[in-house]
Amino acid sequence: xxxxxxxxxxxxxxxxxxxxxxxRSVSNKAKTKGMEKVDRLFxxxxxxxxxxxxxxxxxxxxxxxxxxxxxxxxxxLAWKLKxxxxxxxxxxxxxxxxxxxxxxSLSKLKKALPELEKEVEKPSNYExxxxxxxxxxxxxxxxxxxxxxSICELLNLVLGVQFRPQxxxxxxxxxxxxxxxxxxxxxxxxxxxFCKEISFPDLGNYxxxxxxxxxxxxxxxxxxxxxx
Amino acid sequence: xxNQKKRNxxxxxFKHRVVVDPKYAEKTWSVLEHAIxxxxxxxxxxxxxxxxxxNAYNMVLHxxxxxxxxxxxxxxxxxLKEISKSIEAAQGGLFLEELNRKWNDHxxxxxxxxxxxxxxxxxxxPNAHKTPVHxxxxxxxxDNVIHSSKIQSRLLSMLLELVHKERTGEVIDRGLMRNIIxxxxxxxSSVYQEDFEKPFLEVSAEFxxxxxxxxxECCDCGDYLKKAEIRxxxxxxxxxxxxxxxSEVKITNVVEKEMIASHMMRLVHMENSGLVNxxxxxxxxxxxxxxxxxxRVPNGLSTIRDVMTSHLREIGKQLxxxxxxLKDPVEFVQRLLDExxxxxxxxxxxxxxxxxxxxxxxxxxxxxxxxxxxxxEFISLFVDDKLRxxxxxVGEEEVEIILDKVMMLFRYLQEKDVFEKYYxxxxxxxxxxxxxxxxxxxxxxxxxLKTECGYQFTSKLEGMFTDMKTSQDTMQGFYASHLxxxxxxxxxxxxxxxxxxxxxxxITCNLPAEMSALCEKFRSYYLGTxxxxxxxxxxxxxxxxxxxxxxxxxxxxLNVSTYQMCVLMLFNNADRLSYKEIEQATGIPTSxxxxxxxxxxxxxxxxxxxxxxxxxxIGEEDALFVNDKFTSKFYKVKIGTVVAQKETEPEKLxxxxxxxxxxxxxxxxxxxxxxxxxxxxxxxxxxxxxxxxLQSRFLANPTxxxxxxESLIERDFLERDxxxxxxxxxxx
Numbered sequence: 001x002x003x004x005x006x007x008x009x010x011x012x013x014x015x016x017x018x019x020x021x022x023x024r025s026v027s028n029k030a031k032t033k034g035m036e037k038v039d040r041l042f043x044x045x046x047x048x049x050x051x052x053x054x055x056x057x058x059x060x061x062x063x064x065x066x067x068x069x070x071x072x073x074x075x076x077l078a079w080k081l082k083x084x085x086x087x088x089x090x091x092x093x094x095x096x097x098x099x100x101x102x103x104x105s106l107s108k109l110k111k112a113l114p115e116l117e118k119e120v121e122k123p124s125n126y127e128x129x130x131x132x133x134x135x136x137x138x139x140x141x142x143x144x145x146x147x148x149x150s151i152c153e154l155l156n157l158v159l160g161v162q163f164r165p166q167x168x169x170x171x172x173x174x175x176x177x178x179x180x181x182x183x184x185x186x187x188x189x190x191x192x193x194f195c196k197e198i199s200f201p202d203l204g205n206y207x208x209x210x211x212x213x214x215x216x217x218x219x220x221x222x223x224x225x226x227x228x
Numbered sequence: 229x230x231n232q233k234k235r236n237x238x239x240x241x242f243k244h245r246v247v248v249d250p251k252y253a254e255k256t257w258s259v260l261e262h263a264i265x266x267x268x269x270x271x272x273x274x275x276x277x278x279x280x281x282x283n284a285y286n287m288v289l290h291x292x293x294x295x296x297x298x299x300x301x302x303x304x305x306x307x308l309k310e311i312s313k314s315i316e317a318a319q320g321g322l323f324l325e326e327l328n329r330k331w332n333d334h335x336x337x338x339x340x341x342x343x344x345x346x347x348x349x350x351x352x353x354p355n356a357h358k359t360p361v362h363x364x365x366x367x368x369x370x371d372n373v374i375h376s377s378k379i380q381s382r383l384l385s386m387l388l389e390l391v392h393k394e395r396t397g398e399v400i401d402r403g404l405m406r407n408i409i410x411x412x413x414x415x416x417s418s419v420y421q422e423d424f425e426k427p428f429l430e431v432s433a434e435f436x437x438x439x440x441x442x443x444x445e446c447c448d449c450g451d452y453l454k455k456a457e458i459r460x461x462x463x464x465x466x467x468x469x470x471x472x473x474x475s476e477v478k479i480t481n482v483v484e485k486e487m488i489a490s491h492m493m494r495l496v497h498m499e500n501s502g503l504v505n506x507x508x509x510x511x512x513x514x515x516x517x518x519x520x521x522x523x524r525v526p527n528g529l530s531t532i533r534d535v536m537t538s539h540l541r542e543i544g545k546q547l548x549x550x551x552x553x554l555k556d557p558v559e560f561v562q563r564l565l566d567e568x569x570x571x572x573x574x575x576x577x578x579x580x581x582x583x584x585x586x587x588x589x590x591x592x593x594x595x596x597x598x599x600x601x602x603x604x605e606f607i608s609l610f611v612d613d614k615l616r617x618x619x620x621x622v623g624e625e626e627v628e629i630i631l632d633k634v635m636m637l638f639r640y641l642q643e644k645d646v647f648e649k650y651y652x653x654x655x656x657x658x659x660x661x662x663x664x665x666x667x668x669x670x671x672x673x674x675x676x677l678k679t680e681c682g683y684q685f686t687s688k689l690e691g692m693f694t695d696m697k698t699s700q701d702t703m704q705g706f707y708a709s710h711l712x713x714x715x716x717x718x719x720x721x722x723x724x725x726x727x728x729x730x731x732x733x734x735i736t737c738n739l740p741a742e743m744s745a746l747c748e749k750f751r752s753y754y755l756g757t758x759x760x761x762x763x764x765x766x767x768x769x770x771x772x773x774x775x776x777x778x779x780x781x782x783x784x785x786l787n788v789s790t791y792q793m794c795v796l797m798l799f800n801n802a803d804r805l806s807y808k809e810i811e812q813a814t815g816i817p818t819s820x821x822x823x824x825x826x827x828x829x830x831x832x833x834x835x836x837x838x839x840x841x842x843x844x845x846i847g848e849e850d851a852l853f854v855n856d857k858f859t860s861k862f863y864k865v866k867i868g869t870v871v872a873q874k875e876t877e878p879e880k881l882x883x884x885x886x887x888x889x890x891x892x893x894x895x896x897x898x899x900x901x902x903x904x905x906x907x908x909x910x911x912x913x914x915x916x917x918x919x920x921x922l923q924s925r926f927l928a929n930p931t932x933x934x935x936x937x938e939s940l941i942e943r944d945f946l947e948r949d950x951x952x953x954x955x956x957x958x959x960x
Contacts, residue, residue, distance in 0.1 A: 144942060184942045193953065211911035211954045214934050 035095070037104040042094045053094065055087040065110050072157045073113050076120050079132045086136050127192065133158045134188045145182035148174050155191065163195040173219050180215055187213045201227070253292040256283045257299050263344065264300070267337045268307045277344065285347040293352030300345065304365065308334070308372035316378045324386055327379075328407050331369070338365035370415045374423065383408075387424060388431050394466070395435065406470035413472055425475055429482055432463075436486035444491050448501035450514040456487040457517055480524070489525040496535050503535050507574065515578035529584070537588045540571070544596030548603065557602075557874050558618075561610035565633050568593065594640040598927075602880070604647035607637055609874060611673065612654040620665050627669050635676050642927040645894075646887050648685060653730045655689060659696050660722060660769055681924060691728030699723050706753050719746050723754065723763070737767045737790075738815045740797040767791065768820065776836065779856025786836060787866040791816050791824045796836070799854050807850045822846040827867055833860060834867045891926060895936045898922055903946060903958040911954045 045057035053061070062069045081097030083089055089097075101116065103109045120129045133154055137146045146154070152171045159167050170191065174180075180187075190213050198206050203224065208217050263280050266272055287296045311330045318326035342349060342361040349361050359367065373379060387408065390400045412420040436459070443452050460483050467476040488495075495518075496503045506514050522528030547553060547567070553560055571589050579585045597603050611634055619627050641647055658664045671693070678686040699722040706721075707713065739747060751763055770790035774797075777783050788796065794814045798805055805813075811821055825846045829839040838855040839846070875883060898921045903909060909917075914937065915930050922928045937956065940946045949955035 184938075186938065186941045186948065190953075209912065211934075211948070211956070213938055214931065217931075217934075 035104075038095055038098050039091075041098075041104070041106065042089075042091055046091070050088075051091065053089040058087060058089070064106055065113070067113070070153075070157070073117065075133055075136070075157065076116050076129070077113075078136060079120065079129050080116060083136070086139050127189075130158060130192050131185075131189060134185060145184040146188075147182050148180070151183045151188070159192070159195060163200075166195045166200050169201070169223060170219065173222050177215075177218065177222070179218060183215075187215055190216060253287060253290070253295055256287050256292070257295060259283050260287075260296070260344070261299060261303055264303050264307070264337075264341060267340050268333070270333075272340060280344045281346070284345050288348045288352045293348055293356065296345070296348055297352065297356075297358055300341070300361070301364070301368070304341075304368050305372060308368055312373045312376050312379060315373065316376075323382065324390075324404055324408055327373075327383065328404060328411075330373075331407070331411050334365070334369055338362060341365070366415055370419060374412075374415065374419070380423070384423060384427055388428065391428065391466075392431075392435070395462070402469050409470050409472070420472060425472070425478070428475075429478055432479060433482050433486055436483055437490075440487045440491060443487075444494060449495050449498040449503075450501055450506070450511065450517075452491075452495060453514065453517045453521060456483070456521060459483055459487060460521070484521075484524045488521050488528065492522070492525065492528060492531055496531055503532060504539050507536065507539060510570065510574065512574065512577040515574060519579050519582075529582070533585055533588045536585070537592050540589065540592040541595055543567070544592060545599055548596055548600040554600070554602070554606075557606035557609040558613045560606050561634075561637070564593075564597070564637060568633070568636070590640070593637075594642075597637065597640045598642045601643070601646075601884075604641055604643050605650045605875065605880075605883075607634065607641070608647055608650035608654050610634065611651070612658065615665055615669055615673075616658060616663050617665060619669055624668070627666065628672065631669065631673050631676060634673075635680065638677075639680065643887075644681065644685075645890065645925045646884070649730070649883060649887055649890075652689065652692075655692060656730050656769075659692060661771060688728045691725060695724050695728065696722060702754065705757075706750060709753065710749065713746070713749070717742055717746060719743075719750060721747075721750055721754075724766070732766060732768060734764050734766050735768070735817055736765050736815075737794055738813060739765075739767070739790075740794060743793075767794075778836075778854070778858050782859065783863070784836075784858075784860060785864045787864065788828075789824065789867075791820060792828060792867060795821075795824060795828070799837075803853060805852050807846065807848050807852070810852065825852065829855075831867075834865065836865075836867065891928070891932070892936060894922060894925070895928055895933055896940060898928075899933070899936055899940060900945060900958075903956065906958070908949070908955055908957050910952075911956070914956065 042053065045053045045061050047054040047057060058074070059069050062071070062074060067073055077097075078086075078089075080100060081089055081093045083093050083097075098104060098109070101109070101112045103112050119125060134146065137150055137154060138144070152174055155167050155171055174183075194212070194216055201223070203220055206212075206220050208220070260280060260283055263275050266275060284296060287293065311334070315323065315326050315330055338361070342365070345361050352358070353360055358364075374383065387405070390405060394400045409420070409424065412424055439459070440456075443455055447455065460480060463479045463483055464476060467473065467479060471479075503515075503518065505511075506518070518532065519529070522532055544567070547560075547563060553563065568589075575581060575585050575589065614630060614634075619630070622630075638644070638647065655670075658670075664670055674686050674689050674693075677689070702723060703720060706719075713719075738744075747765065754763060755761065767790045772788050772790055772793035774786050774788065774793060775783065776786055776796070786796070791814070794816065795810055798810060798813055802809075807825070810825070811818070814821070816824065822845075825837070825839070826844075827834060829835055829837040829846075829852060830844055835855050836858050838853045840851045840853070841847075843850075895918060898918045899914065902914065902917050902921070915933055918933050919928045919930075937946065941948065941956075944959055946956050947959055949957055
């Protein structure tokens, strides 16, 4: 790995190598001061026995960033970090992610958040982020669907700003219907398509003969009954 | 140049130098002219054919063909003008006769003239491109007589008048008509058409328009059709007698249009006598007449068919939704069969077995049978009734006929899998209670079902028969190896293979000691020969025959269900038992126990038990006693209730739920099969293909299919295409 161009004067490398508890050995030559800072920042929040930032650590990070734990920006951060497990950041995820963001300190991270938001909202990224949000909720192994409660929260979080009326109606419907207790990935992705493609609230261009998931057919029927 | 050489006698042609006498032509012509006059004046007998022929021949030979021809034309024309006048002079009815006579005369004359002038006909005329004599004669007749101003219109109106007279019932001279018409035909088809046929058709149209209007106001449908048929036949007969055969189709078209096509709707829908009434009253003759007449006009048959179809659908719908009629399933199905028979007869007797009508009948039946979702159940109950007792004593052929009729109804069902479920249940009851009238009939029906639906449909049913047979063999083996048991109660066990028989929740009750010991012996015997199997007693399905002695010593043999046996046997050790005691001792589930006690305590003629209080229902505080006063004129009394019955509401719902559950894997299997072969397919096409594949079993619901697709997506059998959301892809 080529040495990273750092904004500060590079400090001559130490001769000792640091081994983190997940067994990885970071070579001294590759370490720059910036990397060191990122790493140190990691250690501030990491659970030392796990070698990862755990939910507590994330909570602390949020507090320091002045952002609520449930704020969508944390989800965006997770996406940026390509975090695999909900509530945890590994060292590698942290390092790669922060490098992508071009930050190595807390204040810089805080400043980078609005830009991150913009990045996510770019059409080329948005769908990926949306799908990521769902997968991030699949906490158990082999889990394929997410319960209705969580879905409703997630919809609010992820789509609430752009598609407020759709989200409100959809959430209301999901809470009253009995057909489905969980939502799967296919249904999730179609929620977004629904918001993007179907005119709301008239639903004029919704065609039940198209291959929309049944839950959306039912939702539309429910909306139409409400409206009449 | 004569031959100078000396020869033997040579006969030379007589070279007679003909003097071309300029007056020669005149003289010759006047001879001929005179002859023509004589011919027309009926004086031909004095003429020499040979001389006249020679004269004509000479004229042509000497190049006077032109003169001869034009002379002929002039002379003949003059004569025809005379003739024309005499015809004009004829009064009234004599006009046609005169015309006819003169025509005959002319023809005769023409014949003779033509014979005389035959040489000219064959030589001069073709060379000079003139009209041949015979044809000339006809044309001249046409132009000078028929088309003469005084004759033309009079001729036409006379002909039309005669036709009208005949139509109104008078007798006319058909021979005369025929001759006149033939004359027109001989003069050329355009003459016939212009001078007669066209006006004839117009006048006929007016006539029939009026007539049909008159009839429709005063006749009912059947009578009107009779009249129309009569008129039609009349016109056909008229044509054969005195018109050109080519006119037949034209005049019949007129009659068809005016009498039938114009009034078609009014006839069909006529109140009290229209098509529907005819159908209701099986008026084969009238219906047949209507069919034959209507098939001649455009949309005639389709009109009949449509009205019949909507009528059928209406009465069918009433039949299947009438709550009264639905009380008795057997009666209900019988009525369906009767209705089908009725219409089969109508179609064969009156509608010439027309295939399209058959199709309309079938589609109507299919429509309304499926309006009632209990039809499958009822048809199975009907079959059950027949196989249980209805076919007793009925000959083999008749049995086949009835079963075929049932199969026909079965074919109309959309939900064949529901039928299968009920049929299995009812068959199980029949087999286990030994209550089937004819084994052959049962098997025959299974074969028919197999032919219709394939092996899978009937494999389980056949399994049931096999189990019965195997059980018989097992019982024999059991008793053969346990000879010590022949004195005790006789046990008959039917071993049912799970999966072939309808599933029942098996709650074993507590059998009386004698029985449970015996059952255990059987169990060990069976498992001894069939290791690895598991037996569970189905005490809710068995029967028992027990001998009972009552208070006054009256003995009876009671045929009861296993549950009832358990209850009764308790009374060997107690005179009085409370409901709760019975419940505890037997372990029979509550609703079954109540039903069981009710059938023994509350039904007249079967009340082997007495209940306190004497209410109709079984209460949990009731007490039961043996009814010492029990009497029956029969030694053997049947109390068991294992007969197949119409399901109660909750049972029906349960069955339906099970059917729905069974359908899910079938739908999924169909989807996977289709996607495996097509790889990529869009939504609407999947729905269509799946529906088609499952059609022989049930009508698949598109929403249900969609649910299954989504389930398959979740389980990673299918995926949606990334770009086109309507497309599904098979994931290997």
